[in-house]
Amino acid sequence: MAHPALAQAFVDNRERAQWHDKALWFVREKRDRMASSVPEWELLRETASNIKRHTQSRMAEYLEQFEANATKNGIVVHWAADAHEHNEIVLSILKRHSVKRLVKSKSMLTEECHLNPFLEEHGIDVVDTDLGERIVQLRKETPSHIVLPAIHIRKEEVGECFHEHLGTEKGASDPNYLTEAARNHLRERFCRADAGLTGVNFAIAETGGIVICTNEGNADLGVGLPKIHIACMGMEKLLPRAKDLSVFLRLLARSATGQPVTTYSSHFHGPQPGCEMHVVIVDNGRSEILKSPEFRRSLDCIRCGACMNTCPVYRRSGGHSYEATVPGPIGSILTPLQTPEKHNSLPFACTLCGSCTDVCPVKIDLHQQLFTLRELLDNKRLIGTSKKLSMKVVSGVMSRTWLFNLLGGIARTSLRFMPRFLIYNPLNAWGKQRDLPDAPKQSFRQQYAERQKQKGGGKS
């Protein structure tokens, strides 16, 4: 189904849709407060973007360096060309150790590879341990947000789900009570697990280690008890130097949830004595995207979710309407690049307001890429020819910059001056259920340019 039809289903539940919208806007505001309390915020974004750009330009070298150093640390490094190979590698490690029970912490990559159903088919009991992911798993759903997996579910529904699966009191919906029940249930799973699997937030070439960030502490409990730790990473998680982490850790949690830093930022550089640690490096289409000058920067994503929280379409249509592992603005780029036929409606689930680009901590030009992608899909140049993606040389986003600026300008003006009936007419799917936020009088770009002017010049 295309995005508009699925979004319609979400919007039909008015009360839920409004709550969803508000809850995410609240997270966006927390992010804003955090960002504005750091005077050098823009410099951090710029630096992060430049580190990523450099890393991409020497990706092969840094991957080799990471592999060599990780191996020295006693970590076993594996390479997977696609999802299938990734799943086979994980299964073979688990089989070798006769693992029956696996605990997992959040990893969008393993969602992308559909690891859980694969392992379950092979008789392995897989438990997602992030609270939101556990709720989603018990309800046999997929996450609707990359940082807040259960943001589409109301507490009463969590109560029902826990009543059925964990034996909590019927009708209970207090988040404290429900979280306590999940804590006890999952503690038991942690203690019984034969292996722990995690994602990777950052991998450091220089030191051959990985960093995992959580608030719950589930990754650390999951890998601290069993003898086997498997960490799965997309190859783009790489950073050249340990000190690059200072920039990214300052940006990640502030952008994601408006926290100064995640509760736990754990650095792993080898197995515990008598244990094993594996890292699986996955391509699964990433090297294709790397070839494309228009889209390669989408690989810089650190999965903070800020572009989702701010997106007027995402907030009003819910993550599941994208039918993608990664929804929202960044997902509307990454997913159609991998499966254009199935996901050709996603780049159109966008108002080109540019808010995603403004909040992205690594400065991915999200709305420009979405615009470019629309054109490719419109001309059917992508559909059915995903393999040719890299060879396509579109005259370049640069030549169309004026168009973006113009379109952005129109959107901002029209939001401020258009009468309500125009914005909220039946043809405008996004105005359907509630007022749009006030549009800024100036785009970020204009504001920035002006501020620079006032400062007496200087390059942006």
Next chain:
Amino acid sequence: MIAKAPKSSRETILGKIRAALPQSAPLPELDATGPWQTFEDREARFSEVLKFVGGQTVHVKTVAEADAHLRTLEPWARGKVRCTMVPGLGDTTFDLKAINDPHQLENVDYAVLRGHFCVAENGAIWVTDDTVHHRVLYFIPQHISLVVPASQIVNNMHEAYARIKIGEHRFAGFISGPSKTADIEQSLVIGAHGARSLTVYLVDEL
């Protein structure tokens, strides 16, 4: 020796990346002294942020003072299974050295552990695995205290990374506050999987 995945995927992936190689771009210089946020009163900032994320800071002169304070904490007094990595601060109710499987730490109610330094900007404390028998001690107890020399507070993460050698410990990390989640309707709940409370002792004479 563990058998590795076939080399072929490795070569394929690296080959594809090499073929795609984007134009080179310089690696930004990163300096600990750069134009980064600093604080006149680092300790005040640290305590404020730690409070914001659900922890508490207690500044004491001596370990004995910290010990006296710890004994007034309800989770410590109530805890039956306790341990400490700081002699004179709290007590250990079981034979830590005899523990060879981290699962045996499952029932620890309170642990007093060492932290190396604090970061003012975000309320984080740097911990490493060489000061504990099992790294899971940072995560599995119901409550923890981290004990840090009061003089050891850096301004920001850049200063933090300038003073640590990443890779020298198999496990190390920043801890900022007790474990938490907001996965049910964005309501903040303290005590998700890890510690339910974090008390940081800043000690002058440590």
